[in-house]
Amino acid sequence: MSSGVPMSSDYDRELLRRYHLEGDHAARQILVERHLPLVRSLARRYAGRGESLEDIEQVGAIGLIKAIDRYELDRGVALTTYATPNVVGEIKRHFRDKGWTIRIPRGLQELNAQMSKTIEGLTGSLGRSPTVAEIARELHATPEQVLEALEAGSAYSPMSLSVGPSGETTADPLDTLGAEDEGYERSEERASLEPALHTLPPRDQEILRKRFQEGLTQTQIAEQVGISQMHVSRLIRKSLARMRDEMAPGMI
Amino acid sequence: MSPEAVELETPSGLEWAPVIRLVVGGFADRAHLRFDELDDLQLAIERLLAEAEAEDRVRLSFELVDGGAVRLRVGPLNEQSVAAALRDSGRGGEELNLRRVLDTVVDSFDVEGVRDGKVVVRLDKLVPAREA
Numbered sequence: 001m002s003s004g005v006p007m008s009s010d011y012d013r014e015l016l017r018r019y020h021l022e023g024d025h026a027a028r029q030i031l032v033e034r035h036l037p038l039v040r041s042l043a044r045r046y047a048g049r050g051e052s053l054e055d056i057e058q059v060g061a062i063g064l065i066k067a068i069d070r071y072e073l074d075r076g077v078a079l080t081t082y083a084t085p086n087v088v089g090e091i092k093r094h095f096r097d098k099g100w101t102i103r104i105p106r107g108l109q110e111l112n113a114q115m116s117k118t119i120e121g122l123t124g125s126l127g128r129s130p131t132v133a134e135i136a137r138e139l140h141a142t143p144e145q146v147l148e149a150l151e152a153g154s155a156y157s158p159m160s161l162s163v164g165p166s167g168e169t170t171a172d173p174l175d176t177l178g179a180e181d182e183g184y185e186r187s188e189e190r191a192s193l194e195p196a197l198h199t200l201p202p203r204d205q206e207i208l209r210k211r212f213q214e215g216l217t218q219t220q221i222a223e224q225v226g227i228s229q230m231h232v233s234r235l236i237r238k239s240l241a242r243m244r245d246e247m248a249p250g251m252i
Numbered sequence: 253m254s255p256e257a258v259e260l261e262t263p264s265g266l267e268w269a270p271v272i273r274l275v276v277g278g279f280a281d282r283a284h285l286r287f288d289e290l291d292d293l294q295l296a297i298e299r300l301l302a303e304a305e306a307e308d309r310v311r312l313s314f315e316l317v318d319g320g321a322v323r324l325r326v327g328p329l330n331e332q333s334v335a336a337a338l339r340d341s342g343r344g345g346e347e348l349n350l351r352r353v354l355d356t357v358v359d360s361f362d363v364e365g366v367r368d369g370k371v372v373v374r375l376d377k378l379v380p381a382r383e384a
Contacts, residue, residue, distance in 0.1 A: 045266060119287060129288040132281040147277035151270050197348060212348055212356050218288050233291050240299060240353065 012079045016071055031068050031079070032061070038080060039064050042087050046095070056091055063090030085199075111149035114139060116228040123219055123229065153230065197243060204239045211236060256282075257315035264306035269298060272312060276324075279314040283322050283379055292357035296375050297326060303337040303350045305330035307370070320379045321359070327372030334363060334371055 012034070018027040039060040047053045067083035075082075118138050122130035136143045197205055207225060210216045218236075222229040260275050262268045273294050280290040301310065306329050313325045337350040354361045360376045 047265065047267060129286040131284055131286050132277065132290065133284070135287065143281045144278070147274055147281070150277065151274055208348060212352055215356065218291065229288070233295075237295065237298070240295075240348075241302070243348070244302060 009078045009080075013073075016068070016079065017073060019068070020071070020073055028068060032065060035064055035079065035083060036061065038083065039087055042084065043091065046091050056094075059094040060087045060091050063087035066090070105152075108145075108149050108152040111139060111141060111145060112153040115146070115149055115153065116230045119230060120222075120228055129217075129219055129229070153234075200239050200242065204235055207232060207235055208239055257313055259311065259313045261309055261311045264301065264308060264310045266302075269301070272297060272301075275312070276314070280322070283316055285322065285377075285379060289377060289379075293322065293324065293375070293377055296354055296357045296361075297324065299350055299353050300326055300329075300337075300373060300375075303333070304373070305333040316379075317376075322377045322379055324375040324377075325364070325372050326375070327365070328370035329373060331363075331366055331369045331371045334373060338363070 012031065015024075015027040015031045015034075018024040019031070036057075040057055043053060043056040043060045046056050063086040064083050067079070067086035070086075071079060071082060115135070118135055119130060122134055122138060126134070130138075132143045132146050136146045139146065141149075197208065200208070203225065207221055210221045210224070211218070216224070218229045218232045222232045225232070227235075258275065258279055260272065262271055276294050276297060277290055280293060285293070297312070306327075310329075311325075311327060313323075315323050317323045338354075339349070339351065354375070358375045359378045362374050364372045364374050
């Protein structure tokens with residue numbers, strides 16, 4: 001036995017052992033309290049979406065408790081690594097189940113609905129990505145309206161992340177509970193950024209590789225993958241944010 | 253700073269990202285950036301603010317510099333978190349970290365003005381001479 005303060009992960013493992021093998025509920029409580037800062041850190045990323053931070057933290061704490069209860073001693077992965085996707089998943093499920101959606105003015109919705117096809121059309125005719133002014137002229141709108149409509153299209157809703165502007169859907173595993181659990185099992189075995197890439201759906205991995213390894217433009221990727229440029233943009237944003245969520249804090 | 257520069261100071265936090273994106277978009281429109289170039293700038297700022305710790309408020313500046321580039325400055329950010337996020341893993345670009353993202357979406361970036369453990373990150377996006 002080493003002298004001095006035990007390493008954090010060693011202490012967690014000891015507490016987990018005591019809880020799971022000896023039924024020591026006091027050990028479970030200590031684990032929860034030790035990792036509440038992790039829950040608070042993850043919860044802060046979802047603040048400002050119509051829920052108080054306190055409520056989001058409470059939801060995240062449920063994910064932490066589930067992770068502690070589900071933890072398997074023989075896997076040998078740090079609790080922080082295993083708990084992070086559980087906490088994040090619980091928070092995301094909470095927002096999804098509430099049917100939370102930002103209200104967008106109808107005019108902006110309609111403009112956004114035309115945006116993707118307009119951009120695709122102009123890209124084809126110009127041979128390059130259009131400017132905001134060119135998009136505005138085509139839509140008989142002002143550049144400011146175009147920018148607002150683009151922003152409205154980025155507004156979070158349970159659908160917006162996995163449905164393209166033409167109704168094209170992606171099979172986003174995060175939108176189904178079973179696949180979420182599958183993702184957690186994969187992510188529990190990883191503790192660095194690169195492996196987090198493998199928790200993404202194959203098509204999203206492909207898009208990230210094309211953009212950040214092969215250096216293709218979004219327009220080129222859209223053509224190759226068969227979706228709109230706006231959808232490529234949304235998927236890249238979502239994937240990068242999700243990869244960061246999969247990592248334990250402080251591992252960068 | 254050039255007379256055509258724009259400065260924005262906002263609270264930090266994800267909920268203010270839409271405000272920042274709108275201002276980036278407005279500036280990009282004035283600079284005649286294309287949609288994919290605008291998207292690159294928005295992604296660069298978004299990832300930088302997500303990865304690097306900011307104070308309670310963050311200041312962004314946008315300007316067109318001689319030679320045709322859009323220059324953005326973002327700060328103050330925590331020096332250590334920026335260093336960690338921008339570290340070169342030495343794995344030949346295999347790691348998809350903030351450095352990799354910025355290498356792809358902007359033409360150059362640098363860390364400026366280290367003071368009291370805070371830094372400003374400068375991002376440059378070249379704008380080739382083109383018709384208005």
